[in-house]
Amino acid sequence: MTAQGPDSPDGAGRDRNDAQDAAREAARTAGLLARQLGRLAGSAGRSLWRQSRDAARKAGTAAGSAADAAAPIFRRDGSPARTRAPEEMPARRQAPTPAPDSGSPAARSGLIGRLRRRPLIAVALVALLLPIAVLAAYVLAAFATLPPLGGVVPEAGQRALVVEADDGRTFATRGVFQGEKLTEKTLPPRLAEAIVAIEDRRFYSHWGIDLRGLMRALWRNAAGGGVREGGSTITQQYARLTSLNQEKTLRRKIQEAFLALRLESTMSKPEILVGYLNTAYFGAGAYGADAAARRYFGHGAQGLTLPEAAMLAGLVRAPSQLAPTRNFGGAKERADLVLQAMVETGAISQAEADKARKEKLTLHTPSETPPGANYYLDALQADVRRLTQEPGDITVRSTLNLDLQSLAEGVLARRLDAEGAKKKVGQGALVALAPDGAVLAMVGGRDYEDSQFNRATQAKRQAGSLFKLFVYLAAYQKGYFPDSVLVDRPTQIGEWEPQNSNNRFRGALPLRSAFALSVNTIAAQLGDEVGMPAVIAEARRLGVQTELPNVPSLALGSADVTLIDMTRAYAGVLGPGVPVEPYLVRAIKGGVPQPLYQRSPPKPGAAMDAQVQTMILDSLQAVVDSGTGKAARVSGVAVGGKTGTSQDFRDAWFVGLTPDMIVGVWVGNDDNAPMNKVTGGDIPARVFHDFVERAQKVLKGRKRPAPSAARAETVPATAVAPAPAPPLPPAPIPNAGGEVRGVPEVVNTGTLSIRGRTVRLLGVVGEGGALARQLARYLRRREVVCSGEAEMRCRLDGDDLAALIVTAGGARATEDAPPDLIEAEDQARAERAGLWQRER
Known part of the structure; x- marks a missing residue:
């Protein structure tokens, strides 16, 4: 008879009564067994005492007889005469003893006596009976502490978030x-057949415990020298998931068996199977078959195809290891085993299995989140919590441009790897905003896996000269102009004496030049003239939210600020109104057609005075054209910006503006240690230049190179990626020198040997070892065509070989490499491909 569901009031009451009955039954059984064990123990103790007493008496009698037999006969004078022979000893008078029956103490003492004469048998009996007694007591204890069915309530997890x-x-x-939740009516037949075939073929015939399957698993594990197969039935697994913890002990296995028997007596087979599929973990944060189908394939469980059902059924054995988002190859191999198991059980034919193996499986979501994008995702998750509290799985359309994000990660990492150690720079951050405040890219540090602290949004550091934007804005509001002249001279305001970075004075300068050259004394004079409250008001108006002390040194950036605040402030110079609000979420969708959130077009803030806006833009452009930000210049792009360097070179900044975006860059050290004379016009301005120059291709619609076929060899294929973007057009091969054609031998990933001639790939720093061996396997028996002089560009099936290798993380690009190879390296870094992989 089928039990009522737990959701009904009657069913819930019956479950509580069942649990109470089970507890009372366990207590009664425990008491009974305890009394029986006590009686057995008492009886055994009394028997042992009687046996030891009788043995002692016999030993005393035997000793007396031996003494009489060995006693000498003495003469009267005390000298020994002779020893009495045994036959001369007088016979003792003994009363006849009746033959004892088998149950009498005498019979038992006789048995003990025989065991005493055969000690090895006695030891063997003890060795046999003692473990049985201990095991019986262990089973009793496990039964006495049996938890109620369904006693484990899974913790409410964080709702699923799918980010676009x-x-x-x-x-x-x-x-x-x-x-x-699946029901018996909505359970997909193929999924049911697949899970039974691979997990518990005798599910419909056993009674909760499959002794045959258990023996088979023990035999295979012993033969294989390890745990290769489990012996738990689906019923036992369901009992463990819903009523027990995951500890691996004998006690848990015994309780699992008891609960499986109880489940079989209270639920039907279909109910057990449906309950198991609704509870099992399928990896990648998916609990239940329907959640797994949506997570991996983008639709519910009822829409599963045969190969999809086989893949899901194969995951439950090792979900974390086989999750297709992490290990697609392993999940596919396991799915093939499931299909063969279904053939063996008669669920499908061999032809159906072969056809299913050939079908292409495409994941709805990508492999794992790109590591660097996690800084952005942390900030986005906080915004989502603020915007909606609706329960259930949700999909978020974000502002992130994947190509710009990958480019930002690669550019920053490349620059820090090249110069960081020499210049004592440990960390960096980058934020790219659209003019309306949409966050296009965000890099919060060199490696999210090493540190989740977001230096773009959380780190508060001294802004240095970057803060002069607000001083000059306040001055232009008060009537100053870029052509207004002030004198660079020794200056004292109260007890504070600002100094220029070079400790020199230039004399009379127009404000445009003073701003471009970041002259400290003139900024201090301007701040003193307009007043610090006016400077603070400008900073607040443009969105700076941190504490700003009303002190003269604030004019030179002595306050702590965040990178995103300063970037949004500079964005206000371009926008139609201030402040510009950075945002990461465009829309949120839930389980209903109506969006849970839709961002409305932003309402412009208070418009900046047009004349003031023109003057400050002119001053910002002067910084890049002729001032401290020359390294940020990008050919063909109008760029303005400002450098910033804090005291003792502890922080270096550059925030730059183009017509398309505003980019802020910071470098420094987490422990606030000084760098080796790094200024804002050094690494930060160069990072800005590299990013903006290459971003122009992305913004004009040219996508970055997609992962190539070579990556499948140089980096383990762990997932099916989303549809790749169109690759860049092939780079031209130089028309100098002769052409070399043939099947190459790999010296390293940047050097080949073709028909006895050494070919060095242009712009590639080769790697040996495992990467070289993987490249050799990829190139085996395939012809390449190379052209050039000392260094060559080679083609493989029409693709540029150097770009394939670098994109796959098989080699580094040289400093003077062609732009396509530098972009390929940036992408490989961002994707942790090949040699850029981090140990987990």
């Missing part, structure tokens, strides 16, 4: 997917 980029590509997921 600004172009609709899904690139990340977070949280726990719950999906919908």
Whole structure:
């Protein structure tokens, strides 16, 4: 008879009564067994005492007889005469003893006596009976502490979050997917057949415990020298998931068996199977078959195809290791085993299995989240919590441009790797905003896996000369002009005496030049003239939210600020109104057609005075054209910006503006240690230049190179990626020198040997070892065509070989490499491909 569901009041009451009955039954059984064990122990103790007493008496009698037999006969004078022979000893008078029956103490003492004469048998009996007694007591204890069915309530996990980029590509997921609960009517037949075939073929015939399957698993594990197969039935697994913890002990296995028997007596087989599929973990944050189907394939469980059902069924054995988002190859191999198991059980034919193996499986979501994008996702998650509290799985359309994000990560990492050690720079951050405040890219540090602290949004550091923007804005509001002249001279305001970075004075300078050259004394004079309250008001108006002390040194950036605040402040110079509000979420969708949130077009803030805006833009452009920010110049792009360096070179900044975006860059050290004379016009301005120069291709619609076929060899293929973007057009091969054609031998990933001639790939720093061996396997028996002089560009099936290798993380690009190879390296760094992989 089928038990009522736990959701009904009657069913809930019956479950509580069942639990109480089970507890009372366990207590009664425990008491009974305890009394029986006590009686057995008392009886054994009394028997042992009687046996030892009788043995002692016999030993005394035997000793007396031996003494009489050995006693000498003495003469009267005390000298020994002779020893009495045994036959001369007088016979003792003994009363006849009746033959004892088998149950009498005498019979038992006789048995003990025989065991005493055969000690090895006695030891063997003790060795046999003692473990049995201990095991019986252990089983009793496990039964006495049996938890009620369904006693484990899973913790409420974070709701599932599916994140789309600004172009609709899904690139990340977070949280726990719950999906919908399956019922007997909605259970997909193929999924049921697959899970039974691979997990418990005798599910419909056993009574909760499959002794045959258990023996088979023990035999295979012993033969294989390890745990290769489990012996738990689906019923036992369901009991463990809903009533027990995951500890691996004998006690838990015994309780699991008891609960499986109880489940089989209270639920039907279909109910058990449905309950198991609704509870099992399928990896990647998906609990239940429906959640897993939505997580991996983008639709509910009822829409599963045969190969999809086989893949899901194969995950439950090792969900964390086989999750297709992490290990697609392993998940596919396991799915093939499931299909073969279904053939063996008669669920499908061999032809159906072969056809299913050939079908292409495409994941709805990408492999794992790109590591660097996690800084952005942390900030986005906080915004989502603020915007909606609706329960259930949600999909978020974000502002992130995946190509710009990958480019930002690669550019910053490349620059810090090249110069960081020499210049004592440990960390960096970058934020790119659209003019309306949309966050296009965010890098919060060199490596999210090493540190989750977001230096773009959380780190508060001294702004240095970057803060002069607000001083000059306040001055232009008060009637000054870029052509207004002030004198660079020794200055004292109260007890404070500002100094220029070079400790020199230039004399009379127009404000445009003073701003471009970042002259401290003139900024201090301006701040004193307009007053610090006016400077603070300008900073607040443009969005700076940190504490700003009303002291003269504030004019030179003595206050602590965040990178995103300063970037949004500079964005206000371009925008139609201030402040510009940075945002990461465009829309949020839930389980209903109506969006849970839709960002409305931003309402412009208070418009900046047009004349003031023109003057400050002119001053910002002068910084890049002729001032401290020359390294940020980008050919063909109008760029303005400002450098900033804090005291003792502890922080270096550059925030730059183009017509398309505003980019802020910071470098420094987490422990606030000084750098080796790094200024804002050094590494930060160069990072800005590299990013903006290459971003122009992205903004004009030219996508970055997609991962190539070579990556499947140089980096383990762990997932099916989303549809790749169109690759860049092939780079031209130089028309100098002769052409070399043939099947290459790999010296390293940057050097080949073709028909006895050494070919060095242009712009590639080769790697040996495992990467070289992987490249050799990829190139085996394939012809390449190379052209050039000392260094060559080679083609493989029409693709540029150097770009394939670098994109796959098989080699580094040289400092003077062609732009396409530098972009390929940036992408490989961002994707942790090949040699850029981090140890986990």
